[in-house]
Structure formats: structure tokens, C-alpha cells
Amino acid sequence: MFWSHGSRAVRQQWRVCKTLTRRVAGASLDPLSPLSPSMARAFHAARPLLAVKPVLLADIGEGIVECEIIQWFVEPGARVEEFSPLCEVQSDKASVEITSRFAGVVKKLYYEAGELAKVGKPFVDIDIEGDANQQDTTTTAAAAPPPNPPPVVAASPSAEGTAPTPTASLTESEAAAAAAAQSEPAGRPKGKHATLATPAVRHLCKTLNVDISEVEGTGKDGRVLKEDIQRFVAQRDARAEPAAQPEAPTPRPAAGGFGSPESALASGPPQETRVPLTRTQEMMFKTMTRSLAIPHFLYADEVDFTSLVQLRSRLNKVLAASGAGSAEASAAEVAKLSYLPFIIKAVSMALYKYPILNARVDVDGSGSGSGSGSGKPSLIYRSHHNIGVAVDTPQGLLVPVIKNVGARNILSIAAELARLQSLARAGRLTPDDMSGGTITVSNIGSIGGTYLSPVVVEREVAILGVGRMRDVPAFSDVPGEEDKVVRKQVCNFSWSADHRVVDGATLARAAQVVRTIVEEPDVMVMHLR
Template identity: 35%
Template sequence: MLAARLLGPSSRIVKFNKHFHTARATFLPIVQFKLSDIGEGIAEVQVKEWYVKEGDTISQFDKVCEVQSDKAAVTISSRYDGVVRKLYHEIDGMARVGQALIDVEVEGDVPAEEQPKKEKAEAVQESPKSVPSSAAEVSNNNGKVLATPAVRRIAMENSVKLGDVRGSGKDGRVLKEDVLKFLGQVPSDHFSGSTNIRTTHSAPAPAAKSYEPLKEDVAVPIRGYTRAMIKTMTEALKIPHFGYNDEINVDALVKLRGEIKDFAKERNVKLSYMPFFIKAASLALLEFPSLNATTDDKLESVVHKASHNICLAMDTPGGLVVPNIKNCEQRSIFEIAHELSRLMEAGKRQQIGREDLLGGTFTLSNIGAIGGTYASPVIFPPQVAIGAIGKIERLPRFDKHDNVIAANVIKVSWCADHRVVDGATMARFSNRWKFYLEHPSAMLAQLK
């Protein structure tokens, strides 16, 4: 008796927990949220990041996870309101279309085929207590309280008014943790009386790189972008490549960029040299549309593309990826720079979308960003041409008076599909591109 008195409310909480878990198994069914068909013939994806963990409350359209196929990164959103009960895959694990990603505990009836086999086998037959219909419409002075059905169920089972609970979710949404804290089952945060259990930890200092030799062989699975590039480059081997190299004096371009760099910064534009290279290529393609083209599978026709969707070969943590900037012929240099920055940031996070990878018509690769000069780029089929741009070097050159001067020079390496592009066309295109870079003011004449 003395022990029972000492326990007091705690024992009632234990009893509530026992009843709640029993009722939950019956009246809050489990749904398997499966990976839907993404399209493009994708059969499996790699899980790159989870946005939820077991026990989290989610709503429809909340982000569940980020997955990576061999074609693009895709964000998977929830179709249900409820509580996450199980994650089926680890980070970097492979998930196949039609397989379960997570289990979600939801409110309401669920078709039998969507319930996990374990839940169907172990469902408890106990009847629930009747719940007043008005309880689902709990409101505070500011209107209806934001909460998912699962959270409302917890509140109703414990006779808690949601209007009395401080919500820590988005827009004041009441989460499961908030209700449990109100009941005294979960401690509040230490600082400032906050009721949000998600604490923010300071980022750890980056670890020093280690270059110790491997102790044993390591098998690295080929996934993501690399798997797509294997298929593409295998097709590229069928193309007879024609190469053409040249060098360009970019003194005028260096001067122009220096003059407008601060102007671009005022407009939140990171202005590198690459947007100038892209725009010059687009202007040259207006004169040589046969290079802004693709071939069909049987090589029966070459399609000269109206849009200049210029691809950029990018080095990302997930491997080589080739997104494109759409309609460069219609964009200013600043607009191209903005798109370039967006794609580079997405590449760093391995979150380049499918639309950014489709529809490319011509490709440039900036090997100079790493430090090279000349290269032998490989055509990105079904395109017919690609260029690799080297780093800017300060080199001695002769001026028109035969005086030795210091000049800013870049090297470019072009490759074209020699089945449909002749060498003279490639050389003329390169000369026009070179002209725009050596006389960047000429680009102004092309503005509309």
C-alpha cells in the first residue's frame, strides 16, 4: 500500500501506456509507404539521406528521404499523416521500386495489402473506448490547433486539450513529443524553457585527412551517377572522334570581368569566366547549328536543335555528372552565371534534378578548374561535339610589333563526331568562339 501511494500518478501513467500501446495496435494501423515508379526505366535507387527517423510525426507532402538513381536525385515525399515506425534502408542502401521505404502509423482504415504482414498477424482484438467526435476539432483562441490525427488520438486518450499544449512544430504545430512533455513523460530542453526536443549541436571540426595505405582490398559498388556514365561512355566508344586544339588570348576578357565583378556581386551573381565561355559558345552556335545537334539511334538523321541547352561536365562527390543550362541563346551572362551556381551547389549535395540532366545539346568541360591545359574530351551521345577548356595561364607571347609581352592564355580542346561533322566546320566554329572571347565587346552587339 505504501509503495502504491508513493508511486501515485506515475503508476497511472504506466497503466495508460499499457492501454495506449494495446489500443494503438488495433486502432492506429500501420501503412507500408513503398517506393513508387520514378520513371525512365529506373528499377532501384540509392538512399542518400533520411529526413525522418523512427518516432517522428510526419504529414502529407513532408520530405521523407533523398534517393539517387543513375539518372538524377529525387526527393520522396510522404503520402500519409502519421508517425514513422520503421525505416527499411540504411544510408547508401539500395531500394527497389515497389519495396517499402518506411512504416507509418496512421489514423483510419487501411487496405489490408498496405499493412505489413507482421501487423496483420499480431493485431490485438481489444475494442477501443468511444471517443467524442468533437474531440477531433480541438481549438485554441487563435483557431484550430495544428496537429496530425495520430497526435490528436494521443491527446484524446489522455484527456489533454491541445490548446493547452505549446506546439514546437512548423507554424506552431503540436507534435507527439509536445503532448508527452505536457504529460511529464519526456523532459523539456534545458535552455530558455524550450519544449522542442530537437537540440542543435555545434558542427564537429573537420577531421584531418588520412593517407594511410589500405590494409586490405576494398570493393566499391558502382552506383548513382557513375553507373549512368558507364552506359554513356560505352556508347561514346562507338563514335569516331575528331580532335581540334587551339589557344586564346583572353586579356580583354580578364579586364572586362574585373570591371563588372563588383557589379555582379551587387546582384548576388558569382561571376566566373565560365558564363562567358558558355555565352560565346551559344553565339557561335547560331552561326554553326550543325554542332548544336543530336543523332538518332540508327544514325539516319541529325537534328539541329533550336534551343542551346549547354551541358557542363561536373565533378561531384557522386562522380561525373553532366547537367545543362537551358536556352542559353535567350539568357544574359548574369542569368547563365546564376544557373551555373545553382547547378554547382546541387552537384555538391548530389541533388541535381532529372530535368537538369535531360535535353542537352552541346557540352563544355572546364578542366582548368582542376589545373589542366589540353585534354581529349569524350562526346556525350547523342550530341555531336564537346569542348574542354584549360586553365588561364600567364605566358610570354609576341605582340603585333614583335615585342615579348605577358598574356593571359587558355587552351581549348574540341572533339566532334566525325561521321556528321567535318574538320573545317569544327575549326570555323572554334575561330568564332575564339573571336568572341578575344573581343568580348562583340558579345554586346548580339544582345536583344
């Protein structure tokens, strides 16, 4: 039996060997055969690594899906290093610099300045294996022809004696422009931030139809300022004035000032001018549309600032004396206190007693606050008091946030407030400076309003509007002198709250706490942290 089984195995092996021999010898070269030599000797290669890396626009803030390209710091062919700035973008009222993730050569820019870039999509390609030294880039830039070479050559100062007479087709404005071009030195160097400007300046450029690259900046490192734009427009209008005299003037909306009735009657038929919303106005449009879906109710109160005025005056004298005697005072120190830090601190102290005003509404009960209505509504209480402060800026209303006010004293609040206001007016707020707010304070009294009805910000339940402080006659509070009329400084506080979760009695009690602290500011000393 052993030999029979062994012989069968040997015969099977022998048949397999003969089959393989015939196939190798060419007897059967069927490519579909599983034992085909072509299939047996097939090699597989891994996917090659791409040298050009697309850089994706990262998420720079909660809920931001697109942002505007304000300024490019690079151009195709330029060498960049890791973490070097690529561009500046503006989204949700904040400007952010985007840095490079790779070191290499810029191959492609997906957007031009002023266009909207999508978050999560490529906005620049970088060749990580490329190499472009500074000498090659300079040589390429030098070899590139100027934008308009013929007018510059024709108006060259060196050929003044032999220059031909301008033709009849050359208008006076073009001749003035050529004269201005030859008066400027060719190849005038610009600063590294020559075309970098704040969003307000760029909006002014769009409004006045000005190319910012043509404007000579007088700011730091050649930065273009608003005054530079106005000066450029004045010079441009002055050069074009002779050619525009025969034509009838086009009516324009008044930019400011008071117009006379005669000029209004002589301006012709009424006209309408369509102006697109700025980026800041678009965000305010969307935010206020969502905010006004919240059921509001208003509560107003009158607060006596007399004691606070006296305390602020004494503290400012102390700050002035300490600042004058300290030659090494840091830039973060406050030179003068306003009333707003005291109000912000008073609001924070009231939030400890009424934390519902520091909460937010979760409509669907999932914690995301998306408002889909699929679950049971709930309140989410927040431990930190992040108080937003409305700031009037050239580009519009911005609301930076002072973080963790409960752990700050008056000087710390004032220093942070001054920092945020400075960044807001310069258009340099970051998304972190404007996110995470739990309640808002709007001080319209700095402009002059006495009463207001503020709108509750989305993801918050209350807002305080502060009116203008004014002097009023009132009866004295001193015992025995109740019939005596004295002068008091009075200010109106206007509260708005989400009536879905906050009732009038709760808001009135919280407002009373704020009023007591402001009217007796010495109470703050007992609650300093």
C-alpha cells in the same frame, strides 16, 4: 381457335406454378437446379477497400530504374500528412526528397538506409484509416528500452560511490568507452536533421565504418558534417589506441601526402584493398562506357584571352561598386564574374550558326535514341541551348545543365552557374538540374591542366574542354609594331565530336566562331537577347 390457344397457355402456366410450388415445399431441392432458392437468394459483395496503402517509388528521372535510400524521415508508427517528406533518395548523381501521397500512419518500411529501391515498387506502407497522435508516439518511444541498458546503469554517476570494481574481462578500451558514455548526458537531444548528411559524408561514414547516428552533428539543426565524422574517428582511435598497441599495425593505403622510401620498404609485402564503387562512380562507369562507343575525334585550338581579361576586370569593378552601394542586393546577384560565363555564351552564339553541334543522334530512327539499329539513323535538332558544365565535387564529377543559354545574358548565366555549383558541392542537385543537356563545357583549367581530350556525353555530339590560361610572349598585333614582343594571356580549347555526324571542317569552323567571340568579347554586345 382462340380458346384452344388460350387453354394451352393456361395449362403451361399451371404446370410451371405447380413445379415452383413443389420446389419451394421441398419436393426438389437440387442445388444445381437453375431455380434453386439457394441460387436465387445469393448475394454478391464488392471487394473491400484496403486501409493500408503501399506507396510506390515514382519515376524521378529519365532512364532511372533504381535509387539508393539516403535517409528516412519517418519510422513505423509515425503519423504523416499528405505531401510530408518520407525519405531522401539519390539516383543518377542527384538527391531527391520523396513525399507522402496519403495522410495516415506508417506501417512498414521496405528498405533500410543505404539499400537500393526499385522504381515502381512499394517502398513504404501507410494506413490511411489509422490514427496515432503525438502523445501516443512519444509514450511508445519513452517506453522502449535503450539499446544497451546494462553498461549505462553500471556506469551511472549517481551510483559512483557504490559501483563495483570492473571485472578483469573488461578491457581498457571498453572502460574508456563506458567513461565516455557516462560523461555524456543521458538522452542528449539531437536536431531534427541529426542523421541527415550529404552523399559525400555518408560515403565517408561507410569508408571509415562509422554509424552516422552515433555522431554528434554541428551543422544546421544538428546536421552531421565531414568534420564531425573526422573528429568522431579521431576520438574512437584515441580510445582504442592502448588496446591496439601490442598488435602489429595493419598496412593501409595512403590517404594523401608524400611517403618516404624508408616507410615504403618497412611496410611489408604489398597488399591489395578492394573498395566498392560509390553511387556516383557507378553512374560514371556506365555513362562513360556507353559514351566511348561513339567514334571520337579531337580538335584543339589556342585562344587569346587578353581582351577578355581586360573586359572581365572592368566588369568586376562595376559589380563591386554596385554591390557595395546597394544594401538591398538580392542573393541571386553575382558579386564577381569568372571566364566561364563568357565561354558558355560564346558557345551558344556559335550554335546558332552551326546547329548540328546542338543535335543528337537517333540511331534507330524512332526518336527514342535507344540504339536498337532497327531503322534508319537520323539527327534530331534541338532549339534550346542547354549547356552542361562539369563540376568537381567531393562525391565525384557532376554535370549540371544551364537551361536555355541563348535567352540569357552574361549575368544570368553567371548567377545560374553559381547556383548549380553550390548545389553540386552540397550534393543537393535535382534530376531536373542534370537533365536535358545538349552540349557540354568542361573547365579543367581551374585545376591546372593545359591540354585534354574530353569524352562526348551520351545523347550529345560535341564537348568543349577548356585548359589553363597562361602568360606567353607573342608578337604585337598593332599595325606598325609587329616586331614588338608583348605579353598575352593564352588558353587552349580542346573539342571532341561524334565523327559519325560531324566532320572536322564543320567543327573547325564552329570553333573559329567561338575563338573570335572570346578574343573580341565586345561582339557579344551586338548579340545580346
